[in-house]
Amino acid sequence: MIEIQNVTKEYDTKNGTVVGVDNVSLTIREGEIFGIVGYSGAGKSSLLRCINLLERPTKGTIKVDGVDLTKLKGESLRRARLKIGMIFQHFYLISQKTVFENVAFALKAAKVPKDQIKPRVEELLEMVGLSDKKDVYPAQLSGGQKQRVAIARALANNPTVLLCDEATSALDPKTTKSILKLLKKINKELNITIVLITHEMDVVKEICDRMAVMEKGRIIEEGRVYDIFASPKEQLTKEFISSVISYDIPEAILLECTGTIVKVTFKGKVAGEGVISDTLKVHQVDGNFLHGSIEYIQDEPLGIFIMELKGEKQEIEKALRYIENRAAQVEVINYGI
The missing domain is CATH 3.30.70.260 (ACT domain)
Structure with a gap:
């Protein structure tokens, strides 16, 4: 379970203080797929990065599986982060390393014993459907294959939470569907809590159980995806839904x-x-x-x-x-x- 309580994230700029996240409270249940939707600048990426303290909140607390990450520093924070995997829009693979080496890198960084690395990497590559690509380099992969490598790497240390930062935005629709299907499989088989931020309502409609809509750093609507699609309350939510289901009459x-x-x-x-x-x-x-x-x-x-x-x-x-x-x-x- 992820408990976000009264979290604010402020940034100091030469033009003054900018509020990225504005007093957000949110509970994400264990084992669910939770979507956070908003336009660029809404604060969704800042909120996501606060969950694993890539961005330390200015105010408020973040609890993951009962542990208040905002109270941790140094080695204790590093160990806690091992249980929070993260994938990004642009994959961030190491171009000079093979697929196998990219996934193994996460295990080496966590100081996993050498004799356990090879079987674990092979297990992960099989899970994401890339066993036959272990010796190739990122430049030889398609966008969907690169994201599968990134997912395998994020799962390397058996996280309980997987954060997805616009994970399908750089992919074509067919590849997006295959990645979403993989994420759903991972969620069901491993019971991993997935937090997914996006501006694409098709993504939320496809795999999310519950969702929140963000605007100007705040959550303006939250609930079960089905209920929000059926009865959106806020105008912004209606705009997002109309991008997927449009009933405008000329x-x-x-x-x-x-x-x-x-x-x-x-x-x-x-x-x-x-x-x-x-x-x-x-x-x-x-x-x-x-x-x-x-x-x-x-x-x-x-x-x-x-x-x-x-x-x-x-x-x-x-x-x-x-x-x-x-x-x-x-x-x-x-x-x-």
Whole structure:
């Protein structure tokens, strides 16, 4: 478990003090994949680096597995950091060393006995699917293969936490999917807590259990990924989600509509059921679908539909109540003329 309590990180610049992280408190549960989302400058990288004290917080405490890292220094901090692996956007492999040597470097730095290094490196390379690349150099690898080497290196000392700093931002979509699949496998098989920062909502949607949205150094929204996708509260969160799931209706289409425009969100199993069709049968209203689809977030369906309802106002209100009572969230976008 990671417990971040009232953490602030300030930077002194020639133009004065800049606040990178502003009084953030956050609990990340053991064994979960937690996403931190925000635009550049939101403070997410600063917060991530505070977790392993690459950046020492100006104020507040960071506890990992019950140990307050902010109270540690020197050798005791170095030992604690061995349990926190980290991977970066640009891999940071040593170009003059082979794949095997890059992974072995982490073990040598931790003073692992020489006779234990070779079998451990071979085990790690097999885990990330690079056993056949152990004798090649980074320049001979693709971006995805380089990131797999970086992941193997980060796992070398059996960490309980893996920090991912924009780990897929430099990769193409297909390679990104393969890396996310690998991270999910590592999380499940090794029960490693993964903290992943990104500006890509596709990444969060693919593998994260819970998430937080950061803006100007603060967390403005936090919760289960599914719940945030279903009911985002902050405007910034809505902007991020719209990059993955967009339901904007052209203004020209809306101007042609004379009925009541509603957005209907179905959660869970009910998303695949015929609630809308049942509604139109039961009530004296006509429906016209304008947009909609069923998304799957962590294999759980989320149905979002935008439709026009026509009929008497009283009948439309009854229809909306009927839909709401069937595990749906209804938002009226525009009342009929």
